[in-house]
Amino acid sequence: MKPVPRWPLHPAPVEGEALSSWLHRVAACYQMDARDLLENDLGHGQVDDLDTAPPLSLLTALSQRSGIDLDRLRCMSIAGWVPWLLDSLDEQIPAALETYAFQLSVLLPRHKRKIRTAARWRAWLPRQPVGRACPLCLDGSAEQAILLAWKLPLMLSCPRHGCWLEPYWGVPGRYLGWENADTTPRAAADAITTMDRRTWQALTMGYVELPRRRIHAGLWFRLLRTVLDELNTPLSYCGKGAGSIRYVWERCGHPPRAGQDRWRPYEMLDSAVQLQMLEAAATAFDLLESQAVIPRGEQAALFLSALQSGATSGLLAKERQQEPMHDWKGMVRAINEAFTEARYNPETARSLFALAAYGKRDPDSLERLRDEFAQEGIPPAFLSHYEPDGPFACRKVSDSLSRKF
Template sequence: MSRRWPLHPPPGDGEALSSWLNRLAEIYGLSVEELIRHDLVPPGTGPVVHDGGALDLDPPAGVLSALHRRTGVPLGELRQMTISGWVPWLLDTLDVEPEAEAALDTYVHQDSVLLTAKERPRRQVPGWRAWLPSDRRRGPMRRACPTCASTTTTGGSGFTLVSQLPLTLSCPQHSCRLEPALGALGAFIAWARQDTSATAAPAPVIAMDSLTHEGLRTGLVPLPRRRVHVGVWFRLLRTLIDELSTPVSLLRVRSRRTMQHLWDVAGHPPRAGMAGPWRPYETLPWPQQRMLLEAAATTLQLVKAGEVTAYGTLGHLLSPEAYRPVPDGSTPIQRRRDYWREIEDATNQAIADAQRDPAAARQLLTTLTALTRSETTFRRTREDLVALGVPDRHLPRTLTEAHARDTPPAMRTPSSH
């Protein structure tokens, strides 16, 4: 049971476990079920898997351990070829929790992106799991890249794990749309439409999907403000989709206008054409899910460009931080103090105050004539101030009058006349 298989090509980037097992089985002329039954589980074990969806969701630990021994692929890498290997990043858990109806509220409503918390009603959906079909009987999505499928050297005969979820719209290698396909146990069979061909994805979609693929590859997503954990990104994107499907009647005027603008730019009807009550994203048919993903991509683009403001708790992550110059560490240049300029400024300010305020005008004239004993000098100074725009009525007319106003009554000497 520990013998290494002589032929075992490595899994492709992001390839689903069922797709890789199908390629391995083809080498030895077996089906996936026969490969698992004969060489990946102990003899006498009952049926392990009935379809590729179960393999890609949560395969038995024994199958992964046996694959590790047969191929040498690290066990951690094998787990990441399944959805269970992305718990708790992609979704909180695959198990049914005692309070399973609160899973949506925990995943989607802890934060917000576009809207404020008051505009988002908290909801509970029993049995809900992020990104996975609510109907457990419904199999995984089958989508593939036409360019990959037509190229024998890219492993295009199978499916990537992310292409089976309503999470991305484009191929990370060729930037074309993922198209609906028919397949079983990880094997591509045919296109769902006969006229399927490679179509370039819109730029906002490519930009959004590149963030998702970067997160799946490295665990971090480079948002405009800073890098975030891929688990934060999955929740941010799912929260944004939920906000885009919010009934218009629950929105304030500002948010209603913003939503209308977003859907107009995306080129789809508001709420992806949903009429009536709100429904979880996971229960919608693929055409509506595709429209919501395209609207989310459009939103990310407009927020980053500053055309739309995101008011939610995570909204600031989507727009670049404002430029703030940082000192280079050098010693600032010390400029010499210009005393004459300071005197000139103070003089101009004193004249401006005297033009408005009689008390300031009298104080200025008194200061300029404090050492003057000549009436002629006093009058000349007074005339200079009047010429500078100080109203005549603001100033005392004679030196005697000026001294009389500035001298306390107890200190004034009686007139000699």
């Protein structure tokens, strides 16, 4: 079998670049259109979902022709971020929205939010195409690469330059222009840049540093999506949390719920409304960390500063000695967080499985346990070939739980 000839000339992908953007730039090097490159050079004809779920055969051909690792190419599309950014690309999962956006709580108690469902829903994939980019990244770079994150309603600002993303038109590698004549970079507020840098850290590092502790990237995306839905909750449903929700909207200068009079999933909102919702989310996180609003959700503590140790009165020390040794409510919260993280983190799923499987070694018991984990939304593939090593396999989860409360 003859080796597949590699392209003698092609630009390297920029970190976080969308697959379609890179292919447009590659095609421009050969004075070709991207569709012609796909059909004539790679034999794949028309591919409309390059940035969502490109065929594995196409990615394999691209890897062979360019010498770029297949995993890196896969992560240039949304499919490469399952199950971190979203649980699945399947639009027909009935409880997908409930599982993703209603399992956690930050601003409001869980019981104050009406559980919603939506047909043909996928996390973060918008109804309308998003075309925003950083003026400094494009004007100051010869590559003019479009990042995958810019194609989703995930961020308001550039994590590198701290300026607002602006709407653009055109094709990478050929011509790009700005919808607004004045493209002078506009500095984003600190609350916005802090939120967006955390999102970028999740996308590039796989984790996010929060005031209380480091969390997995998948948990960050679900926390952000949770807050967006909490901010879209009618004030009449919020109970005692209505004051905090109203205050967030007042501080960011937009009407409550960004002026929406009926509920729709965030992904199906108009792009202008999505921008206001993201700005409100950034404001909410900032107010939480500065303790300007009362946190009422179970995961709100992640955004509060860690408890400070220091000298205390003898009376206080004596009172603390009389407290129970174990914070059982904290234990329950920590376990719930671990199960949430296990839905997209194979390592956490296996550690939890080892903890639950302690003392069970017969195949039937382990198989029933795998079924129970699957019912909790943990992908069976995470545990299909996993066997607990022994009684100390659960130590990592036990240690991580003990650090949470």
